[in-house]
Amino acid sequence: MGEFLNQVLAGVANGGIYASLALALVMIYQATQHINFAQGEMATLSTFGAWFLFDAGMPYWVVFALTVFGSFIMGALVERLVVKPVGTASPFAFIAVTVGLLMIANSASHWVGGGDIREFPSPFPGWLGSRYLSAHETGTILVTMIVLVALLTFLKRTPFGLAMRAAAQNPVSSGFVGIRVGLMLTIGWGISAAIGAIAGMMVAPIAFLEPNMMGSILLYAFAGALLGGINNPTGAVIGSFAVGIFENLLGVYVTGSELKLTSALCLIVILLILRPSGLFGKAAVSRV
Amino acid sequence: MLRLTGVSAGYGKTPVLHEVSLSVQRGGVTAVLGANGAGKTTTIRTICGLLPATGEIAIAGKNIVGQTSDRIARLGVAHVPDNRGTFIDLTVRENLLLGAHTRRDGEVEGDIERFLELFPRLKSRIHQQAGNLSGGEQQMLALSRALMLRPQILLLDEPSFGLAPKVVAEIFELLRKVKEEDGLSVLLVEQNARMALMLSDKAYVLESGKVVLSGDSRDLASDDAIRKSYLGY
Ligand SMILES: Nc1ncnc2c1ncn2[C@@H]1O[C@H](COP(=O)(O)OP(=O)(O)OP(=O)(O)O)[C@@H](O)[C@H]1O
Numbered sequence: 160m161g162e163f164l165n166q167v168l169a170g171v172a173n174g175g176i177y178a179s180l181a182l183a184l185v186m187i188y189q190a191t192q193h194i195n196f197a198q199g200e201m202a203t204l205s206t207f208g209a210w211f212l213f214d215a216g217m218p219y220w221v222v223f224a225l226t227v228f229g230s231f232i233m234g235a236l237v238e239r240l241v242v243k244p245v246g247t248a249s250p251f252a253f254i255a256v257t258v259g260l261l262m263i264a265n266s267a268s269h270w271v272g273g274g275d276i277r278e279f280p281s282p283f284p285g286w287l288g289s290r291y292l293s294a295h296e297t298g299t300i301l302v303t304m305i306v307l308v309a310l311l312t313f314l315k316r317t318p319f320g321l322a323m324r325a326a327a328q329n330p331v332s333s334g335f336v337g338i339r340v341g342l343m344l345t346i347g348w349g350i351s352a353a354i355g356a357i358a359g360m361m362v363a364p365i366a367f368l369e370p371n372m373m374g375s376i377l378l379y380a381f382a383g384a385l386l387g388g389i390n391n392p393t394g395a396v397i398g399s400f401a402v403g404i405f406e407n408l409l410g411v412y413v414t415g416s417e418l419k420l421t422s423a424l425c426l427i428v429i430l431l432i433l434r435p436s437g438l439f440g441k442a443a444v445s446r447v
Numbered sequence: 448m449l450r451l452t453g454v455s456a457g458y459g460k461t462p463v464l465h466e467v468s469l470s471v472q473r474g475g476v477t478a479v480l481g482a483n484g485a486g487k488t489t490t491i492r493t494i495c496g497l498l499p500a501t502g503e504i505a506i507a508g509k510n511i512v513g514q515t516s517d518r519i520a521r522l523g524v525a526h527v528p529d530n531r532g533t534f535i536d537l538t539v540r541e542n543l544l545l546g547a548h549t550r551r552d553g554e555v556e557g558d559i560e561r562f563l564e565l566f567p568r569l570k571s572r573i574h575q576q577a578g579n580l581s582g583g584e585q586q587m588l589a590l591s592r593a594l595m596l597r598p599q600i601l602l603l604d605e606p607s608f609g610l611a612p613k614v615v616a617e618i619f620e621l622l623r624k625v626k627e628e629d630g631l632s633v634l635l636v637e638q639n640a641r642m643a644l645m646l647s648d649k650a651y652v653l654e655s656g657k658v659v660l661s662g663d664s665r666d667l668a669s670d671d672a673i674r675k676s677y678l679g680y
Pocket residue numbers: 458461463481482483484485486487488489490529638
């Protein structure tokens with residue numbers, strides 16, 4: 160029983176990681192009604208940026224702030240320079256653009272980082288740790304919760320967040336009420352890249368920093384977001400924890416670690432078929 | 448308040464409007480009438496900046512041709528589109544708040560209260576997803592949302608379409624009230640010519656994208672020949 164509990168908690172620790180990236184996916188979905196497949200690789204690139212700032216001798220939280228800000232700018236520029244010119248008239252165009260971005264960001268990480276595997280510092284003091292979770296795992300969960308609350312406050316409680324959701328759902332009507340739809344998209348990309356950067360900085364101390372660090376994590380985060388509801392930040396976080404636990408238990412007791420990723424993929428497919436809006440997501444109403 | 452001078456517009460290569468000229472007085476109501484496909488909706492879309500146009504469209508003397516729809520909205524032009532333009536995934540309250548997106552004054556909550564008093568059916572559904580409202584309720588919401596902008600001019604595309612006569616009467620009553628209380632100018636597109644002529648002071652009849660008839664609403668309504676041949680009642 161003690162062993163089982165340990166495995167559940169290990170799953171919770173993983174879930175905290177997935178949840179942080181899942182929030183970036185939720186954000187881009189709220190702003191564009193699409194999934195950004197490059198979210199993980201953009202986060203990795205941000206984390207490489209952070210690594211070079213550390214290497215230059217800056218203190219942790221200064222680097223953290225600079226990286227989050229820099230990533231916001233990167234996300235906004237990507238939208239302005241790449242996504243917008245290509246156009247997102249069809250969902251296919253959007254997928255093609257983000258898959259292309261995935262490859263570009265991955266190459267960029269290889270280019271700036273080389274093939275080296277780098278250690279990345281954790282900011283959390285030892286006393287945060289316990290018998291069950293390491294200091295970094297506890298800290299990651301805390302950071303994820305803070306991001307969740309900030310995101311919920313922004314989206315649900317501020318006029319700007321409301322305008323952003325409106326612009327994504329109904330750009331034409333948004334124009335009629337004076338919302339600058341293009342600006343909303345740009346800022347939405349910026350915010351989601353900033354959240355992704357936070358996720359990357361939480362992942363890197365565990366996984367080591369290397370160009371493919373986020374590859375499988377994106378998949379789990381995607382599964383978690385789908386499970387909980389891609390248009391529901393709280394649901395996406397709960398879903399990510401569920402996926403973390405499910406994946407870990409499955410790996411330990413059932414399939415062995417080789418099939419964990421496959422099982423996450425299966426989960427995604429099953430969810431897309433059975434309940435595309437997620438367990439907590441609101442199904443879109445359509446009235447014809 | 449609003450003046451179109453020689454405006455031509457269309458969709459892609461298909462021209463629809465040909466040299467349309469019309470105007471709305473400050474505090475006045477102008478009706479645009481015409482059969483299906485005459486170009487009424489296209490006229491409104493062109494004013495809102497959704498379609499490329501030639502000619503001049505002036506709001507309070509300022510030419511707005513070529514501006515984006517959000518900038519035109521920020522000039523005080525509100526629009527109730529023919530499909531009602533509801534944000535279906537957002538709540539009724541959020542829809543109303545969005546109407547006030549351009550405003551920076553502290554009276555938004557008061558205005559929401561005002562429209563909820565006028566449309567009690569919206570009040571009881573204030574936290575529901577707007578997509579779940581009935582057609583009539585969505586029309587009330589669309590009108591309230593547009594008025595939340597505190598517009599200088601309101602563009603209405605067939606506010607009576609698909610609604611029960613009782614609801615239509617309610618909506619026209621509200622329009623009359625807001626017009627008098629707030630000095631609002633209105634461009635009203637309608638197929639319901641009788642209602643539109645009662646509310647408006649000036650009217651234009653469109654046919655195949657051209658203005659074929661215009662004048663004082665009262666004169667048009669009292670001319671039997673015109674009523675029979677153009678207005679169909
Ligand atoms: N999106 C579009 N693309 C191409 N042509 C269009 C489009 N919308 C309308 N049209 C054409 O423009 C002409 C005018 O249409 P419009 O919608 O302005 O008519 P309307 O007067 O509003 O008619 P109704 O009373 O049926 O609403 C029609 O011939 C129509 O086929």
